[in-house]
Amino acid sequence: MPSRTTTRRRQLGVTMRKLRARAGMTLEDAGRLVGVSKATVSRYETQAGPVKWPIVDALCREYGANEAERHAVVSLAKDAKQQGWWSSFADSIPETMNLLLTLEDEAVREDHFACVYVPGLLQTRSYSTALQQANELRLEQDEVNRLVNIRMKRQELLTGPRPPHLWAILDESVLRRVVGSAEIMKDQLGRLLEANESPHITLQVLPFSKGAHAAALGSFVILGASEPSLDVVYVDLHTGSLLMETEEELSRYRLAFDYLRAQALDMETSSSVIRRIRKEL
DSSP states (O other), rough: OOOOOHHHHHHHHHHHHHHHHHHHHOHHHHHHHTOHHHHHHHHHHHHSOOHHHHHHHHHHHHHOOOOHHHHHOOOOOOOOTTGGGGGGGGGGSHHHHHHHHHTTOOOEEEEEEEEESGGGOOOOOHHHHHHHHSSOOOHHOOOHHHHHHHHHHGGGGGGGSOOOOOEEEHHHHHHHHOOOOOHHHHHHHHHHHTTSSSTTEEEEEEEEGOOOOTTOOEEEEEEEEEGGGGGGEEEEEESEEEEEOSHHHHHHHHHHHHHHHHHSSSSSHHHHHHHHHHOOO
């Protein structure tokens, strides 16, 4: 059985492709500059197979990566065989979630805008279970439990030795949509109130009263790397996922998030709104 692609190997593939695209080079151009084949450069970007860090280093130099970027990418290459925490779940993780976990494992910050459901990192077990049970493709209970367990394990990221800063902006509809039952929703809102007290979490509510807003396209996550130029936008389309990596795309979503932060309520007022909605249930 072939070994599973690791977190760092996947992240390396995404990053190498992004740096080459930014430099405006073709696969053939890049290979010629460092003395390897077009196929080798392509393999380094496909998130699979072994890599040699000196080649990664040489490619980064040809792509014009700065010192911080090059150091980050070479470190990924040197540790490319290290497995992520979810490797023990084998093939039970859907590819869309696998991709998010890959990027999230290296993130130093996460900026979430949610307009339908509570972000996975802040969901209670009961809320997450109710979501899985509402899937249009009916799942066996064992499968529901497995997916929920993965989500709960993922939340340990927030209590680890180096938790990313999570900034979540929730549309008011997220708070008012009763998932599962009123009791499940009360517990979920209580979890959000606790989260807003954490030094690593910032939570804001975007109320209905603000009307049209800067993210009419839907929910998204900006996964922040140690080097901002390596950030990635992740959009879950339900039928699949979409990664946005170009500077133009990043600028658009960063600007949208900045506008959303300005439109949303401050943390204290946001918690007051959550308490009021919780009391109404």
